[in-house]
Amino acid sequence: MNNVVVRDYIIPANDFTIAGEASSNVRKILSQIGVAPDIVKRTSIAMYEAEINAMIHGKGGQAHVEIDENKIVIRISDQGPGIEDLDLAMQEGYSTAPDSIREMGFGAGMGLSNIKKHSDILEINTAVNEGTTVLITVFFKQE
């Protein structure tokens, strides 16, 4: 595999000013390398939702991004409380976000299902009290 772009980002906890910075940066890279606008948008939405989740629920975390000519793979991991019931968390409208987060315009319980909708492959590994890792893959050429 040639021309692989690798980026690492720190996602700070509870910082609503900086949250989304990593997704914004990745979005710029994808646009610059000429990825189709609809794919850039899908990727941005999926990554931004995951980044917000890590900030809100995971006490912050890390994003590791690898881009090659065919796809982007985004790994967002946190060392937060983990997800107790993943099936429940995947349901639209289910949220454990506190009111303070809802006041910021988030926490409607749409995040995980929205990530699934906009990614081609979604893998979530989570363990209570250990943390959560979300692995998002989006292919640049859609079948």
Add this chain to the structure above:
Amino acid sequence: MKISEIAELIKAEICTKNYDDSIDIFSACSADLMSDVMAFSKSNALLLTGLVNPQVIRTAEMMDIKAVVFVRGKKPLDNMIEMAEEKGIVLLATDYPMFVASGKLYKSGIHGRGD
């Protein structure tokens, strides 16, 4: 509809400078919940909201939204204006409530996507 026409129609102040008035806006969505904008919004070029925080600008960026109208007399913060200018997003502020601002725009030809 051009940004300047939108501003006139809903008596909005344009808060960002150097905006591109050739952008043609034909669809919009109204929401205070950015989660819903991310989950339900189709390709809309305009967002009307009463929420004021930097994540509104981020959400607009991710969703390819070209302009944001703050309703009910809310004004964007300086760091939001700065962020929007950097990303080429136009910010407007109107005293109209969300329903009235949305209604005026809808009546003049701006529609929601997927309706």
